[in-house]
Amino acid sequence: MDSGADILMYGMGERAVVELADALNSGLDVADITFVDGTVYRTSDISSVVDYIELPSYESMKEDKLLYARSFYTQYCNTDAYSGKRLVEPYANKQYIVQNPPSKPLTVQEMDDVYALPYMRTYHPSYEETGGVPAIEEVKFSLISNRGCYGGCSFCALTFHQGRIMQTRSHESLIEEAKIITNDKDFKGYIHDVGxxxxxxxxxxxxxxxxxxxxxxxxxxxxxxxxxxxxNHDDYLALLRKLRALPGIKKVFVRSGIRFDYMLYDKDDTFFRELCEYHVSGQLKVAPEHVADSVLSKMGKPENLVYKAFAKKYARINEKLGKKQYLVPYLMSSHPGSDLKAAIELAEHVRDIGYMPEQVQDFYPTPSTISTVMYYTGVDPRDMTKVYVPKNPHEKAMQRALIQYRNPDNYELVKEALLKAGRGDLIGFDEKCLIRPRKMAGVSGKTKQKNNMGSSEKGKARNKNQSGQSKKKTIRNVHKKK
Ligand code: SF4
Structure with a gap:
């Protein structure tokens, strides 16, 4: 409403932009173009709008967060191009926003046509004077094979703009683009991604x-x-095989997200094996996001045991292939549903797999996601149950620090979090401890320095002579001091 626009397009837009252009070209007034799927318009008269769901008014939702959660979920359930209904949201002064259902998915031929357009395949020349865009190589030598996702992660807005119905390009279209890539003067033989x-x-x-x-x-x-x-991965695998057999191509990597649970459910291991053998460049990044089932259920992710089974299988297959390839998990802190207990569970997992994440994604509310509605309203819009939401910046900092507990800069935050959660048992010298006590009464300066280290340095700095009894005393002293 506040954009002042007559009409807005949403989604990927190819169909809507053509239909809208045709309608304008035919001389229709913009106020009469109310029939294009994938568009939203404002009006003061809904007498001619048919087959719609009326959402609560904008003003009432501003007053009542639960009403907003319900309204969001109605929208969420109407994002499909086939089953989605028209939605009407009333505003003050008898104004309305009407959202037409999403555009129909593109067919394979239409996808091929869109990708066959004469793109420049580089950044805009205006970037030249600032030295160009270094990331262009990654993009330029990657292939987009699909759009849409039926994964349904709560923190992802893709359902709203690409939908859950997969739209794919044909092998021929992708091979054609790969050939263009191989003729690029900067191409070194590596396709960075097919996804x-x-x-x-x-x-x-x-x-x-x-x-x-x-x-x-x-x-x-x-x-x-x-x-x-x-x-089934047969078609995708067949595509990868064709691409890696093309002259001039040394390697074809898959760097887009792999949905690991889907891969694990495939009874045929051929794709898993070939992915590890030909398409992983040293490490495979996957997104379990968390390990506590209470948080995973809010994220719309499978239970932790699924990821564990995947990790095991990945290790087994790589071992068989004689390859040293790591599995790098993306992890997220402070997602709705994550309390300190869950954050500590995640830190313990990071400890157990001996992994030190360089980057942690701290949950940040972004438009059009179930997770953001949880963050704002404190309820899960799917069933309206209450959700714990870490909002306080200090608690968020603690949750984040826990995942990177080995970083010395995070020491105080980790210690505070552990004590607050009643997990002082994780401060100490045992190999299961996340951090060591820092101030040691009655120990030498050299030992003190060693003891400031986290358990990652275990083995190097552990004071082997210290008895379990005296360790416990030291922890108690530290607690007392605090
Ligand atoms: S696979 Fe997805 S779209 Fe198909 S029936 Fe199951 S839930 Fe519905």
Whole structure:
């Protein structure tokens, strides 16, 4: 409403922009262009709007957060191009925003046509004077094979702009683009990625989607995979095989997110094996995001045991292949549902796998996600149950520090978090401890210095002569001092 626009487009926009241009070209007044899917318009008269759901008014939602949560969930359930209804949101002074259903997904041919347009394949020349865009190489030598995602992670807004129905390009279109890439003067033989929002979603989730769209009230993978879900990597694998066989190509990597649970559910290991053998460049990044099931359920992610099984299988396959390739998990702190107990569980996991994340994603509210609604309203809009939300910046800092507990700069925050959560047992000298006590009464300066280190330096600096008894006393002294 406050944009002042007559009409807005949402989603990927290719269909909407053409239909809108055609309508304007035919001489229609913009006020009469109310029929284009994938557009939103404002009006003071909804008498001619048909088949719609009226949402609570903007003003009433400003007063009542729970009403907003309900309204959001209605929108969430109407993001599908086949089943989504028209939505009407009333505003003061008898104004309305009307959101037409999303545009229909592009067919394979349409996707191929969009990607065959004469793109410049580089950044805008205006960047030249500031030295160009270093990341261009990664983008320039990557292929987009799909769009859309039926993963349904709560913190992702993709459902709203690309939808859950996969849209893919043909092998021919991708091979054609790969050939263009190989002729680029800067190409060194490496295709950096073949993917999209989720690399290994290269066909629709189920047969039903082709005719009726995605289920409004059911997720394809969460909490368990739907019985109609087609779990198969054959087509994607066939594409990767063709690409890596092209002249001039040394390696084809897959760096877009791999949905690890989907990969694990595939009874045929061929894709898993070939991915590890040919398409991983030393480390595979996956996104379990957390390990506490209480948080994972709020994130819309599978239970931790699924990730554990995946990690085990990944290690087993790589060992068989004789490859030393690591699994790098993306982890998120302070997501709604994560209290200090859950954050400590995550820190203990990081300890157990001997991993020191260089970067931690701290949950940050972004538009159009279930997680953001939880953050703002304190309820899960899917069932309206209360959710614990870490909002206080200090608590968020503690949760974040816990994941990087080995970083000496995080020492005080980690210590405070552990004591606050009643986990003083994780401060000490045992190899399971996250940090060591810093101020040691009655120990030499040299030992003191060693004891400031976290357990990552264990073995190097552990004071082997100290008895368990005296360790406990030291911890008690530290607690007393505090
Ligand atoms: S039937 Fe299952 S796989 Fe198909 S859209 Fe519905 S939830 Fe997803």
């Amino acid at each position: 999209g929002p989720t690399a290994n979603f290269y066909h629709k989730a189920c047969k039903k989607q082709e005719k009726y769209g995605a289920c409004p009230n059911k997720q394809c993978l969460f909490p368990k995979p739907c019985e109609n879900l087609i779990i």
